[in-house]
Amino acid sequence: MVSDAIWAALADPHRRAVLDLLRREGGCTVGRIVDELGASQPATSKHLRVLREAGMVQVHKDAQRRVYTVDPEAVARVDAWLEPYRKLWNESLDALDRHLDTQPGTPKHS
Amino acid sequence: MVSDAIWAALADPHRRAVLDLLRREGGCTVGRIVDELGASQPATSKHLRVLREAGMVQVHKDAQRRVYTVDPEAVARVDAWLEPYRKLWNESLDALDRHLDTQPGTPKHS
DNA sequence: CCGGTATATTCCTTGACTGGAATATAAACC
DNA sequence: GGTTTATATTCCAGTCAAGGAATATACCGG
Numbered sequence: 001m002v003s004d005a006i007w008a009a010l011a012d013p014h015r016r017a018v019l020d021l022l023r024r025e026g027g028c029t030v031g032r033i034v035d036e037l038g039a040s041q042p043a044t045s046k047h048l049r050v051l052r053e054a055g056m057v058q059v060h061k062d063a064q065r066r067v068y069t070v071d072p073e074a075v076a077r078v079d080a081w082l083e084p085y086r087k088l089w090n091e092s093l094d095a096l097d098r099h100l101d102t103q104p105g106t107p108k109h110s
Numbered sequence: 111m112v113s114d115a116i117w118a119a120l121a122d123p124h125r126r127a128v129l130d131l132l133r134r135e136g137g138c139t140v141g142r143i144v145d146e147l148g149a150s151q152p153a154t155s156k157h158l159r160v161l162r163e164a165g166m167v168q169v170h171k172d173a174q175r176r177v178y179t180v181d182p183e184a185v186a187r188v189d190a191w192l193e194p195y196r197k198l199w200n201e202s203l204d205a206l207d208r209h210l211d212t213q214p215g216t217p218k219h220s
Numbered sequence: 221c222c223g224g225t226a227t228a229t230t231c232c233t234t235g236a237c238t239g240g241a242a243t244a245t246a247a248a249c250c
Numbered sequence: 251g252g253t254t255t256a257t258a259t260t261c262c263a264g265t266c267a268a269g270g271a272a273t274a275t276a277c278c279g280g
Contacts, residue, residue: 001179003242004123004207007121007123007126007130008121008267010117010120010121011117011118011120011121012267012268013114013117014268016117019195023195023198024120029226029227030226030227031225031226031227032199039269040269040270040271041138041226041227041228042227042228042229042230042270042271042272043268043269043270044227045191045228045229046228046269047228047268048227048228048267049228049229050267052226053277061277063226063276063277063278064225064226064227064276064277064278065225065277066226066227066228068141068241070195070198072199072202073196073199075195075196075199076115076196078192078194079195079199081154082185082188082189082192084183085180085185085189086118086185086186086189088133088180088182088185089182089183089186089189092182092183102135102205109229118237122237122238124238130278133276139256139257140254140256141256141257149239150239150241151256151257151258152239152240152241152242152257152258152259152260153238153239153240154257155257155258155259156238156239156258156259157238158257158258159258159259159274160237171247172258173246173247173248173255173256174246174248174255174257174259175247175255176254176256176258184244203248
C-alpha cells in the first residue's frame, strides 16, 4: 500500500524536483541540491525531511555531509498502486484499436 | 508531463478512494459515490471538481445525474513519470541478485 | 579549543485546502 | 407550475503546509 505520506510528499513540485535530481545523479549532498534547484538550504532540508519520513529517500553520512539517495522501494509501491489503472489504460487503447478497425481507410497506429 | 494539479489531486485520500471506486465500478453517479464512501454530498462534489479540473475523471450527463469515469490518460501520465524510476527499482533488484549470488547457501528467490 | 563548513531545527507568518451548513441550479414527474 | 430528486456552489471557520530568518548542531582542519 502507498502511505498518505508518500502521496503528500509527491504533491510538492519542489520535492519531485529533488527526487528527479537524486535519481539522475544517483545521490546528492544537500549543498548540491541547494545549488542545483535554487531553493534555500533550510527549505531544502525541510523537504528532505518530508521525503525521508515518507521513506522515499535514504541518507548516509559522510563527515558533515549527508548524501541522499532515492529509495526505489517507495516508488515501486506507487507503481503497484497504478497497476489496476494500467489495465484501464490498455483497455482504452484496445477500444481505440477496435474503433479504428471499424473505420476502413483510417490509418492504424503500428 | 504530469501537471501539478494531478499530483495535488492524488494527495487527498478521499479523492484516491473516489478514483478507486470509479475504476472498480467503471463509473459512478455522485449519489453512488456518496453512499459508498460516506462523505457528504457537497464534499464529494468538491472532490470531483478537483479531479475533473485535473483531468483525472470525465463526466457525462444522464438527466439530473452525472456519471463520472476515470480518464485513463491522466493515470498513464503518472505512469510515464514513474518510468525512469522503474529502472532504479530494477537495478536494485539486480544488485540484490548479485549480492545473493556471492552468498553461497543463501536461498535465491525464484 | 577555534573558526569554518555542512546540515538541521525552530519560530513565525501567510496562503491553501478541507469540511460543514446553507443555498442555488437543473431536470424529471405529476 | 410546483414538487422532488440529483448535483453544484457559496460562505465560513478550522487546520495544515511552505518559506524566510535566525539559530542550533555536528564535524573538520589547524
